[in-house]
Amino acid sequence: MKVLVVDDSRVMRQIVVRTLRQAGFDGVDVVEATNGAEGLDVVQAERPDIVLSDWNMPEMTGIDFLTSLRARGDDTPFGFVTSEGSPEMRERASGAGALFLIAKPFNADTFADTLSPILG
Amino acid sequence: MSVDGEVLAELTQAVWESFVDAEMPLVDLYDAPLETGPDGVVVGTIAIHGPEAGRVNVALPAQAASAAAARMFDIDPSAVAEADVHDATGELANMIGGNVKAMLAGEHHLGLPSVTVAPTDPYDAVASATLLWGEHTLLVTLDRAPGGTS
Numbered sequence: 001m002k003v004l005v006v007d008d009s010r011v012m013r014q015i016v017v018r019t020l021r022q023a024g025f026d027g028v029d030v031v032e033a034t035n036g037a038e039g040l041d042v043v044q045a046e047r048p049d050i051v052l053s054d055w056n057m058p059e060m061t062g063i064d065f066l067t068s069l070r071a072r073g074d075d076t077p078f079g080f081v082t083s084e085g086s087p088e089m090r091e092r093a094s095g096a097g098a099l100f101l102i103a104k105p106f107n108a109d110t111f112a113d114t115l116s117p118i119l120g
Numbered sequence: 121m122s123v124d125g126e127v128l129a130e131l132t133q134a135v136w137e138s139f140v141d142a143e144m145p146l147v148d149l150y151d152a153p154l155e156t157g158p159d160g161v162v163v164g165t166i167a168i169h170g171p172e173a174g175r176v177n178v179a180l181p182a183q184a185a186s187a188a189a190a191r192m193f194d195i196d197p198s199a200v201a202e203a204d205v206h207d208a209t210g211e212l213a214n215m216i217g218g219n220v221k222a223m224l225a226g227e228h229h230l231g232l233p234s235v236t237v238a239p240t241d242p243y244d245a246v247a248s249a250t251l252l253w254g255e256h257t258l259l260v261t262l263d264r265a266p267g268g269t270s
Contacts, residue, residue: 011208015139018194083218084221085218104138104218105134105138105139105215106138
């Protein structure tokens with residue numbers, strides 16, 4: 001299994017990867033991108049099994065990233081990991097095709113519960 | 121805004137416990153002043169645009185910012201670079217700001233975090249919280265943008 005982690009903050013990418021390991025997903029391969037535009041290229045090149053993306057990023061936001069993916073017919077499973085967890089944001093995420101939205105701060109239990117159905 | 125100092129303290133404590141230090145929770149000192157330390161203050165700021173426009177600022181002494189960054193990156197404190205401090209402090213502001221935004225009525229959106237090495241010019245602060253982390257203090261404020269517009 002391969003996970004694409006997209007966040008403009010290097011420390012947050014590291015925290016997400018660390019939390020994946022703590023949640024028991026030790027064996028997954030991780031690839032990274034720093035914004036949505038870069039994420040689009042990495043999805044095409046690496047074919048990840050799931051994308052975990054921040055929402056608020058320069059160059060291209062997470063919601064525009066997801067919309068662009070779907071517009072080109074790419075159904076890669078996609079979830080947000082973002083500081084913005086309001087009902088309105090969750091509704092927008094779901095409406096655009098996201099499977100879930102994990103709000104920051106999060107913990108390993110949240111990752112395990114949310115990602116187990118996808119990563120096994 | 122419906123966000124007061126107590127709410128800012130609780131949001132900051134939750135972020136801190138998850139990503140900085142689970143063993144030493146932040147203690148709410150309420151309106152105590154920020155103790156800046158000898159090396160100045162690092163301030164992470166994020167703007168909230170919308171009907172209740174404002175900024176969330178996270179200010180902490182440089183030594184504390186470096187120590188927090190080391191914990192967030194899970195590296196030795198001696199290995200922390202200035203870019204690491206800026207990244208970590210900006211992300212702290214981003215997370216607290218995102219949670220503040222979620223509590224505001226109406227449609228708002230976040231800017232991107234910025235980090236300075238001296239206190240920013242204050243707007244009209246509508247809420248603040250001073251928190252103790254070991255020997256360091258942090259100051260988290262919510263300012264209202266001039267005119268209250270986006």
